[in-house]
């Protein structure tokens with residue numbers, strides 16, 4: 207097996223263009239498990255750990271640079287958004303961005319163990335594209351956009367809603383790498399909830415994220431491990447966005463919370479597997495949807511965004 211170790215992002219893109227079957231490796235917490243268990247034996251590994259700008263983040267002061275994607279897709283003014291390198295490990299997301307992205311920080315806290323959170327990254331979670339990956343629901347709820355690049359075509363901005371194509375399949379071409387993901391600092395309360403068979407070191411039986419976007423009078427959602435891909439519950443979002451008393455910050459009715467839970471459940475299409483049955487997942491998703499909505503709306507009424515302590 208060849209081992210490619212580019213020192214710069216440009217070299218990494220060039221190496222990927224030349225060796226399309228090279229498997230990128232960042233934290234290695236998925237890649238090394240698969241190699242050790244002989245699930246996968248790629249002809250080459252493309253080690254991204256020397257590319258230091260993959261482990262930086264900043265606040266964007268302009269739209270994403272775009273060469274291959276003109277006009278940039280999506281046509282959103284991303285000034286003020288966070289641009290987070292694909293290789294920033296979970297432990298740093300929690301510590302450095304917990305106050306700006308509480309939903310993603312809560313999800314990051316549930317990933318594996320301290321060792322896994324020290325190495326694992328959202329870029330790797332996106333690369334693996336498991337329906338059970340914990341970063342996906344908050345990325346969907348927060349309208350995240352994935353910045354992919356290739357040497358030949360430059361930058362492609364892929365909304366998270368278009369990134370997940372199937373079980374462990376994503377929208378990357380074989381010469382593309384994920385450079386970063388973009389998401390706005392939380393404009394309102396965000397929550398993530400996950401059910402596992404125990405509290406730590408567990409792959410989600412199912413998971414759910416909610417993000418309130420009060421200025422737009424809108425709710426974002428993300429459903430995890432309850433369909434072939436992570437997905438939004440769009441009918442539930444539309445119902446709730448219209449139903450909530452954004453102006454008066456009035457109380458949440460039980461009927462609204464229940465209907466929201468029902469609509470989230472209808473958006474799921476889970477399977478029976480070793481971790482849980484489809485019926486259990488559907489039930490659990492609706493309970494998590496109601497609970498997280500109750501917490502988020504209560505924070506909104508109190509005028510707080512829950513800060514994720516490091």
Ligand SMILES: Cc1cc2nc3c(=O)[nH]c(=O)nc-3n(C[C@H](O)[C@H](O)[C@H](O)COP(=O)(O)OP(=O)(O)OC[C@H]3O[C@@H](n4cnc5c(N)ncnc54)[C@H](O)[C@@H]3O)c2cc1C
Nearest residue numbers: 232233234235236237317318326327330331333339340384
């Ligand atoms: C014990 C254990 C517990 C775990 N628990 C959880 C959990 O609770 N929740 C959870 O979601 N996951 C869990 N995982 C899975 C894993 O830790 C996560 O998916 C993590 O986010 C992977 O990140 P990484 O940087 O280690 O990725 P890597 O293993 O380096 O790569 C993963 C995939 O992404 C691709 N990739 C990496 N970087 C890029 C890039 N820049 N561009 C394109 N493709 C790229 C790789 O080629 C590979 O296909 C666990 C794993 C282990 C071993």
